[in-house]
Every structure is written in structure tokens, then in C-alpha cells.
Amino acid sequence: MHVGRIARCVSLVSLALLGAAHAAPKKMTGLGSLGVVGGKSGGTYTLPLGDSPQSLFYYGVIDNNLGLISQQMFDGLVEFNLATYKIEPALAESWTISPDGKVYTFKLRGGVKWSDGQAFNADDVLFTYRNMIMNPEARAGDPGNFRLGGEAVTIAKVDSMTVRFTLPRPAPAFLLQQRYFIMPQHKLVKFGQESGAKPADINGAWPTNVAETEVVGTGPFKLANYTAGQKVALTRNPNYWKVDAAGTRLPYLDRLEFLIIRDPQAQVAQFLAGNLDQLNISGAQFPDLKQKEVAGAPFKVMRSTALFGSPPFVAYNFDAKNPALAKVFSDVRFRRAMQMAVNRERIIDSVYNGLASLPGHGVAPANKAFYVNTTRQLGEFDLAAAGRALDAMGLSRKNAAGIRLLPGGQPLEIDLTYGTDSAVYPPMATILQSDFAKVGVKVNLKGILSSRLLATGQSGDWEMILHAFGDQPDPELRRPIWQPGGSLYYWHRAPQPARDGDAANTAKMAAWEREIYDIFNKAAVEPSASARKALYTRWQLLFAQNLPVTPIAKPENIGAVSNKYGNYVYNLGVIPGYNPVPLIYQK
């Protein structure tokens, strides 16, 4: 123990010397397109937090509120460029990928210190990956990404500042995934399996009543105080490794505070009262706040077309319990016909107050790396054409009430499952209901809690559903959603494997589904970026033509920010590796 400690001290000293020799802080430049300018130090910035964090240990609980705080206290090996969403160095200064795409070697940034002054090194990275990210017992770990084709990814330390991952097969999205927050080994060692702890013990680290000094990170801020149910206060991490274009150490702010406010209306009230400096708002709240801004209130309401965010879609259950409906739903002619009865413009205008645009097919239009323009395939809103298309597929007979009859003679009547506790789903559902009625398709609204939408979708007990999945920079990260047979591809559950982890049942797929299935498998291991782009282009076109789901709109992101602060960049929430807060300064 003693010998170990002395050895550790010696190595720390030598590391510190080494670090001083080639300390290389990251310079934040080239963000002019986002309106980022040089700022000055000082000030407190106050943000809302939707509820108390459930723990202070990121990998111990799955909790968005903790995610928001953790994002300010921890960093990953790589991060997003705030403007282009390209992957850039973070705690890793550089990396190499072997020509066969299987070996990733990360050279760690020299001179990085934890917020308590200890040096950061490869041991921290190994400790975090082994005990948290790759640990199946860690609640918020991500072990699934470290088994490729049934074989494990291995991680090894090359030297004190170099880490190497060896993959069983190429995985081009692997780099993008390494935005996981790295945790300090020296503070968490007793929860690690190396010290004899059980794999699940890690979840118990840093409960909300832990001493503030225990929570140590490399991020721009460090924990100062947590007052249960009321506030989380962070202060500047003096050892942060980023500097601005002029070389001034970031973050600019002295303090970052999160007020715990559960009710969205109460958040707005606190923002208007000046107790919060920034707030993400919805399209419904936009007119009121914008009006106040125009009338001279001391804040700005900003719109941005960001990549992240969840575009809603409507899906039909190919395996619906009613066989006649299932047959109609799996017929692409039906889905194309009904798309013409989806009034996207009206939804964008009245549900989103105009603060949304046309959606992509699985890829956000802002995603320059992968999006292909499929706007034309979205078609035009045309009820007459929709009616003609339904007639053409043999649904021309109608009953006395004007409802089309299925081949068996029952009326074409569909239950639409949607979330009632949402600002957007209920009005969207009624618009769909009224337009569908005009083409002779009766829609019955079936409201449930939004939090139950996914579970209901996966249970198969629905006919038509309004739901949304988030966008990501690389389609590979959304594979379980869009690859037929994936665990979230719930509108057609027949191809899903009987047991998790088995291969999908390709025999149950339609030809176009089979093609999409192959595209995802190929793109997952294709090292060439241009070949991947071509594959995903083909997928988006197949999606647009065959409409496994019918995308409705891509909402814009709206934020309101006090005029006292500069360098505001919209921040959706917990996106590891996307954090503009260190650049914010008080004017």
C-alpha cells in the first residue's frame, strides 16, 4: 500500500513535469459562424434543471438531469465541433486508426489535470472503460457497443498517455461513440473491480449526499454545492484544458448554477423574473416570449435548426391484430396514399407556430455528412389524389357514412395511439383525424401517456401511432430504430429475432426491407466514408419511397437567453461531447 502510494506520487511528479513540458490546451477557434467572440472572465450563469439529480455519478443512474450537470464536469476522448458536428480531439489529443479499421490508438492530451489537481492519464481511461462503460452491471454503461458480431472489443494501455482499442471487425462509428465521460480513478478506485468490488457496486458511487470534494472531473466546472431539491452550484475548474482564440483559459464564467424547477411554466416565470438566464422553450411558448422581447424585455429568443431533436412520425402496424388492417398497412400503396392526406404545412403552422421545417427520412436535414434531399418524395398535401390512390388499390367501396370498406366488408377504421401529455401530439392527432376522414378513413383517437408510447409500440397492441425518435449525426447510432428487425423497429415486428442478439428473420422482410437491412449491415463495417455515404443515401431513398413510417416535421430548437450574456449557442440538452457553455461570458 505504502510502496504503491510512493510509486504513485513519484509517477505523478514525473508526469506533472512531463505535462508541463508539452501541456497542450485546446484552442477554441473557428466558431465565428456561431457568433462566438472573445469574452471576459467572471459572472454567474443560472440554468433550470427539471428535477433533482438522482445521483452525482453519471454511470450509476440513467437520469437526464444528472446528464446536464455531468456534461459540465466531465469530458470524453473526443467531442463534436460545435458548428460542423465533426469529431474533434478532446481528452485525446490525436488518434490513429489502422488501415483495416480495427485498431484505434488514442494519444491522450498532455498536461490535463483533474479539478483537484491530480494528473489525468491512461489509467483513468482504462478504469472508466472497464468499470463503467463496458461494464454490463453499470446502470448507464454502454456495453452493447463493445461487442461486435458477438466478440468483445479489447482495451489496453500502451503507455501512460496512450490507449489502444482492438476491434474484432471494422466499425466506422466507433470513433464517434468515444464521447463517453472519463471518470477519475483516484477517487473511484474502491468501487472498481481491480480493488475487489462487485461489478454492480460502481452504481453506488457518489450518491447525492456525497462530499462535494469527492466529485472530481476534467470538465469546465466542478461541483460546489448541492442543496436537495433546490439547487446545484458549480464553480470554475481552474485546471480546464480549453482556451479561447486569444489564449485565455476557459470557461469564462466563475459559476454555473442549476435551479431545480419541475414545472415548465414555473421555469418561464423564473426566467421572466430574471432568476434564470437561459431557457429552452417550445414552439407554443414562442409567441408570448417573442412578443415580450419585441416590447423591450431584457432577453432574446433564438431559433436554430440544430441537428439533434426528435421529429415526430406516424406509423402503421404491419402486424396489426386485425388481419385485414395488417394487410392494408403493409401495402406500400396505402402508406403512400395516406401520406398525401398528411397536411404537413398546416401542422408546421398551427402546431409548431411555424417553427419547424420539412423532415428528412431518418437523417436530419442539418446533417451535412449524411442527409440526402428527399423533400420531393414527401409529396404534396392533396386529398383528391389520396382518394384516387385509395380507390386504385381497391378500397373504393364506401358505406353509408362515407367510410371506405376493407375487402372483407368491414369499414376502414383505425385507432390512432398518441401521447396526451404533450403540446404537439394532441393537435397533430386531431389534424390527421379530420383530414383522413375527408378521404374516407375513420380515425379513432386513443390517448395514452407519452412515456408509454414506446412500450405500447413494442407491445404490438396498436394500429396507428404518433411517436418520435431523436436524430443523431451518424445513422449507425440509430440502427436499432431504422434497420428492419431492430429492437425499436416496432411497426413491423415479424422480422425481429425471437431472442435478443440473434440474427433478424430476413425471410419475413419485404424486398425493400431486406435491402435496407443489408445496407445497415454493410455500412456498419465499411471503412470508406464515401462508400458509407452512398449506402445511407440509398437507404434514405428507400425509406422515402416505402415509408416504413411517415415523417411529419422537423421542429426547430428555440432558446431564450438573457441579454447580459454573450456567445450563446443553442444546447438541446444531454449530448455528450456537445457543450458550448464554457464559451458563454457575462457582458
Place this chain on the structure above:
Amino acid sequence: MLTYALRRLLGMIPTLLLISVVCFAVIQLQPGSFLDQFREDPRVTPESLAAMTRQLGLDQPLWAQYLNWVRGIVTEGDFGYSFANGRPVGSLIWERLGWTVFLAMLTLLVSWVIAVPLGIYTAIHQHRKRATILNFLGYISLATPDFLVALLLIALVLNLGGTNVGGLFSPQFIDAPWSGARVLDLLAHLWIPVVAIGLEGVAGLMRQMRASLLDVLHQDYVRTAHAKGLAARRVLWGHAARNAVNPLISLAGLSLPGLISGTIIASIVLNLPTIGPFLYDALLNKDQFVAMTLLMFSALLLLLGNLLADLALAWADPRVRFD
């Protein structure tokens, strides 16, 4: 009296057990499980879900989950784990209990101080204009939900340019040490919850006081006292009001469980760090041991409140005897 209290206390044990079985059953009848909220998260694989199910003991049969929980309480005073917070339920509740008790007591006190005199006033001035107006206002405040009053007060403060629109402190005072300025800041915030939550109680209590005083005022002994030439003030305060207060004692006992669940919506709207929203979350997320513990706590408070009210009645009313 002591044996009576003991007997009542012992009687609570089977009652509480029965309540706990019912609560557990009702929580389990809710569709879904605590883990449902994670299924959409791309970080959560089916394997992680299976691991979590095992860690939380959700793979055990329901009766085993229940018995383990009860055994923990009886043998170790351990009320189980919060699934969400990964911490023992006891300490989580303890953290939030302080402000909850403080706010509940304060609003209770304020509503009593206002309601009892108003009730007496409206009773002895029955059918007069001022009393009618007071009664009318009472009806309105009874009919207005506390969260609506809270929202209206927030809107009012905002429109007047104020900044204390929720919570108990301004941001900079939340984690500051106690000082004169902090107390003033607390007072500036406190009036909104006290008015919003207290007002609802006022109307009910006021009408209760009025009704029971009217009852008493027509009793023979009051008439006798008047006839014997006792001063009206003596009759009212010394005899009538003292007797009329009895039903209020029972009411006070019954209001104890309101400590936990009485002000959930107002607490959410006003952003108060009390237990109510914590219970609400636990129920929504199926964080079952937190919900169970709070519901049991609530039931215990109800039983204790009843007992205390009965004991207080015995002390206040010479007609009530337990022996």
C-alpha cells in the same frame, strides 16, 4: 387513558400491515415498471435492462419483494432502496422532511389564526351584511384550487416586476449560510405558499367553526347562562366557543397526512422543496419502495393524528372518557 393509548397504538400494527398490502397491490396494478422509462434510451441494451431488473430485485415474485421490504423495516428499520436515487429511502425522505414540516405547520397555524376568529365572527353576526360577504369570500376561496391561487399570485408578482416567483429563496440565498438578509428573503418568498395553501384551509375551517358555534349557541346551557345574567362575552368565550372547538380538534388530527400529499400540485407550481412532488414522481416512475414508504408514512400520520385528536378531545371535553 394510558392503557387506552397503548391499546390504540398496538391496534395500529395490523391496520398498517393491511394498508401496506393494499398499497403494494395498487402500485403493482399500475401498468409498466420502473425500467420502462429507459427502453427508449440508446445507451440501454436489453442486457443492461436484464442486469438492472436483477439488481433491483424486480425479477423476484411480488410476494417476495413485499416480504423482503417488510422484513427490512421490522428487523433493521430499513425502508428499502430508491430505485431512482440508488440511496436508502429513509435518508432521502429525511432530507426533504424539514421544509415540509415547517411549511405544513406554518400554513396550518396561519389558517387557524385566521379561520377561527372569522368563523366566530360570522356565527355571532349571522345574517348581517359583513358576515355574508365574509361567507361569500370563504366559498370562493374554498372553490379555488390552491395551485390556481399560486399561479395567480405568481402572475401578479411578475406583473408588478417582482422576482420572487417560486421557491423559498432567491437563487443566491439557496445555499447561503443563515443571516438577516436570508431570513428577509425567505419571508419575501414565503407569503405566496402560505397564502396559496393556507387560504384553502381557511374557508373550510371557518365554516366548520361557524356551524359548530351556531349549534352551541342554541344549546340550553348557553341560554341558561344568558338567563342567569352572565356577561355575553363570558358566555361566548368561556362556554360556547370552548365547546364549539371540539370538532376542530378532530379536524386538526385528520390534517396530519396532508403534510405529505396535501399540496403536491401547489408544491410543483411553486417549486417548493417538499415531499409531495417526491411522492408524485415515485408513483409515476413506479419507484415502488419510495412510494410505499411515503404512503405508509401518510397512513401512520393519519392513525396518529386520530389518536392525538381523541386524546386532545378527552382533555378538552369533560364528557369524553375512555376508562
